[in-house]
Every structure is written in C-alpha cells, then in structure tokens.
Amino acid sequence: MASERFVTQVPIRFAHCDPAGIIFFPQYLVLFNGLVEDWFNNALGLSYADMVQKDRVGLPIVHLECDFRTITRMGETVALGLSVAKLGNRSLTLDVDCTGPEGQLRVTAQKVLVFTSLQTHQAISAPPAIRRAIERWLSSSNPTENRS
Numbered sequence: 001m002a003s004e005r006f007v008t009q010v011p012i013r014f015a016h017c018d019p020a021g022i023i024f025f026p027q028y029l030v031l032f033n034g035l036v037e038d039w040f041n042n043a044l045g046l047s048y049a050d051m052v053q054k055d056r057v058g059l060p061i062v063h064l065e066c067d068f069r070t071i072t073r074m075g076e077t078v079a080l081g082l083s084v085a086k087l088g089n090r091s092l093t094l095d096v097d098c099t100g101p102e103g104q105l106r107v108t109a110q111k112v113l114v115f116t117s118l119q120t121h122q123a124i125s126a127p128p129a130i131r132r133a134i135e136r137w138l139s140s141s142n143p144t145e146n147r148s
C-alpha cells in the first residue's frame with residue numbers, strides 16, 4: 001500500500017515514565033492510540049469522538065507486534081509516525097513508530113485494528129466515509145506533519 005505518513009511531535013512527561021525517568025513500555029501503546037486519534041482528526045478530517053460517540057463505531061486492536069530499540073527519557077520530544085500497511089474489508093493495519101530528537105528509532109510497531117459495531121461488538125466493514133477518507137489521504141502527495 002502507499003507509504004503516505006502522518007507525523008506528530010509529543011513531549012514525554014513525568015506521567016509517561018517509570019522511576020528511572022524512562023518511558024514505561026505500555027505508555028507507548030497509549031501514545032500510539034492517541035496517534036491514531038490525531039490521524040483521524042487532523043489528517044483524515046474525521047472526528048474520532050464522533051465515530052465512537054455518535055456513529056457508535058469501535059476500532060479495537062486485535063494484533064500487535066512491537067520492537068523496543070532504544071530508551072526514551074522524560075523531557076524529550078519525540079516524533080510519532082503512522083502509515084497504512086493495509087486497508088482490509090473490516091480491518092486496518094497500521095505501521096507506527098517513535099523516533100527521538102536526533103532521528104534515532106526508539107520503537108517500531110505494527111497494529112491491526114478492526115472496525116466494530118459498539119452495539120454488538122462484532123466486526124463490521126469499514127464505514128464508507130472512513131474508507132473514502134483513508135483512500136483519499138493515501139493518494140494525496142504530501143506527508144502530513146501534525147502541528148497542533
């Protein structure tokens with residue numbers, strides 16, 4: 001699939017870290033979930049809150065692979081990046097990563113998300129408006145740097 005990429009800068013705070021001042025590993029998963037929300041809101045032009053609260057569409061994770069390569073410390077600002085590996089029928093596979101201020105790769109991960117009905121908690125086809133927005137973003141020529 002196309003290699004369009006969404007990037008956002010995130011300050012690493014006290015609450016992200018263990019007593020050693022190093023980011024605690026589950027926090028990466030929280031940050032990567034926020035990255036998906038930011039991608040919806042700021043790159044796809046879709047409100048993630050509306051998807052969940054109005055449309056009652058869920059996007060739970062069903063598969064995760066993660067490599068932790070270098071530590072990240074409190075006080076650093078890191079870049080979180082996202083690209084679409086595969087847009088399936090009911091699933092969306094995303095490659096996400098975290099890089100340090102000097103561009104060192106800290107974490108790489110691949111996650112598979114599934115569109116669900118929040119009424120039934122069963123898988124559903126990707127809603128057409130979401131599919132169209134992702135396809136439009138994939139075919140656009142400029143990588144998105146989130147500046148919010």
Ligand SMILES: CC(C)(COP(=O)(O)OP(=O)(O)OC[C@H]1O[C@@H](n2cnc3c(N)ncnc32)[C@H](O)[C@@H]1OP(=O)(O)O)[C@@H](O)C(=O)NCCC(=O)NCCSC(=O)c1cc(O)c2ccccc2c1O
Pocket residue numbers: 033052057058059060061062063087088089090091092112113114116121122123
């Ligand atoms: C999500 C499920 C209900 C899916 O059930 P099932 O796997 O039976 O569905 P299908 O067989 O139809 O498959 C759909 C689709 O997904 C692909 N797939 C399924 N499993 C995997 C896998 N392990 N690895 C790779 N791919 C998989 C499959 O190939 C199909 O792809 P197509 O593109 O071909 O259609 C069920 O799996 C389930 O309920 N799982 C538990 C999910 C869970 O509890 N996750 C962890 C916590 S939830 C969470 O973190 C979460 C995060 C959010 O951001 C949310 C946002 C909004 C609402 C809720 C959120 C949320 O709960």
